[in-house]
Amino acid sequence: MPEAHTLPPLVAANGGLRRWLSNLLYQRRNLMLLLMLTPPLLWFGVVYMGSLLTLLAQSLLTFDEMSMSVVMEPTLQNFQSLAVPANLDIVLRTLGMAIAVTLGAIVIGFPMAYYMAHFARPWEKGFFFVGVMLPMWASYIVKAYAWTVLLTQGGVIYWVLNRLGLQGALEFVLRIPIIGGDTLATSNLGRFLVFTYIWLPFMILPIQASIERVPANLLLASADLGAHPWQTFRTVLWPLAFPGVVAGSIFTFSLTLGDYIIPQLVGPSGLYIGGMVYTLQGTIGNIPLAAAFTCVPIVLITIYLAMARRLGAFNAL
């Protein structure tokens, strides 16, 4: 038998103010919750949602072209002018790129996330996490500028392709309408590469997290029941990883919709939504139309989420 030893006495239940306070908070859970949640709710409710709603409210104000100033007169004119061909072009150009970047990030990110979640040994996993996130520690502007150097004629990519004798293939690709252009740096393809590079971590990490929650036994069971690898992917892995794909694509989709720097640095001319908002609110001062443009990504993402919901992305939540 171990020798009996005396334990220090339990602290008296009502000794001192601190003790009184912790007893109170322990017994009144709601008070505790109130104290914890009030600051974030104030921040979220007033500073965050409040300013967003103020912004949206401005989209209903009138911009007087003559005096170049905002008049407090409610109107739907700003939303109507979104449908003007020049503005609609901007919306569709941005939307097309956001969809392409999202799909590209899924195609590149999914296999990597799968490897990280199911095969990587602990040290490999650490390596991958750092590798995926390391670029995010560098300034976004620096990375975007670095890409212009990589993509430009005489840049690294041209040099490598020349060395491999693939300049013909590159020229062929650049002649394809829409994705092509005079050079990589001024093509939509180049812009797509930069966007995909910049937002890729936001796709990989959520997919990795969702695949990690898929028990390996489910994949074995699928094979055991006769499913070929592709069938297992389509019927088990993909549906179960889909919430992560949706989460990641919300990031890549909305970040691309809102970006206004990469389109200026890489790719052909033609404004994106972000650039248009920047122009409208800065030089022209047409805050109402800028606010109307801001509504576009919100509406698009809402539509996107509704579609994802119909596809069952949130069933597992």
Add this chain to the structure above:
Amino acid sequence: MLDAVTFKEISRHYGNIKALDRVSFTVREGEFFSMLGPSGSGKTTSLRLMAGFEQPSSGSLALFGQEASGTPPYARDVNTVFQDYALFPHMNVLDNVAYGLMVRKMAKADRHALARDALAMVALPDHGERTPAQLSGGQRQRVALARALVNRPRILLLDEPLGALDLKLREQMQVELKLLHRKLGITFVYVTHDQSEALSMSDRVAVFNHGQIEQVATPRELYHRPRTRFVADFVGSSNVIAGNLARALTGDERAFAVRQENITLLPAGTAGTTGGIQTEGTVIAVQFLGATQRVEVQVGDGANGHIITALQNESETQGAQSAHLAAGQPVALQWSEQHMVVLDA
């Protein structure tokens, strides 16, 4: 008859760890074959090799006489019931059961009809529309069974399928599995660490230890004629007596086993008055188990000391002197020679 599974000199290494070390055995077609052993003994690795989830590092594995190493799981006539059931959480029960038929491109109406039959067979006819999360552990177990059996496998692999169930349900499922086996006539390979489960259900049992097989035998043979110390101890917990005490009692240095229930306890000092092997010791613990009582006796001390456990029927000890056994009491032990099994190792 063909052998369903043939292991020939199979090893499976993970780095430096030998999960299986040159193991050879066969499973006969149609039999209920159990692989019994403590965790890490290689039984689950053997099952995974049969399913095709892993490949042997060396040696050859044949299913029904056909070399199977290298054949992926989806090309084997083998289905598995997983320990954690591994039901697909995003499908309802009916689609789970119909999964194997779906990936074989069977029409929806046909596969659902067969899945419903399979669910009826495991006594869950009305649960098709539920999701696995809405089922109890025992029901999930049945769904996993139906999902495997609907594919009409030639071998059903069961990986500790009852481990997560409570005792009563487990006993009920044991009976049902046994009935199912008889009804279907296919080969069952059953992994368990529960020796009573293995003994009560199987036609033959392979006892695994440290990546090797200690003995493959019928349950009765294992129980009455254990070949090794490990089997004697693990299957039904015999007393293994070795070394000096063995020599003192039998004049032979080889270790032997005596089952707990074959040891009779007598008042101290009566040794020598009846036949058989006898010795004396001191009671160190008495454990009341309901129908039986378990008495641990210290015989000898130091390097020669053994703790010998005797199991007494409660009904027989009623009123007898041994009913009042208590720790510290001297006691005589006696067993007949026919109950001793000399061990190989």
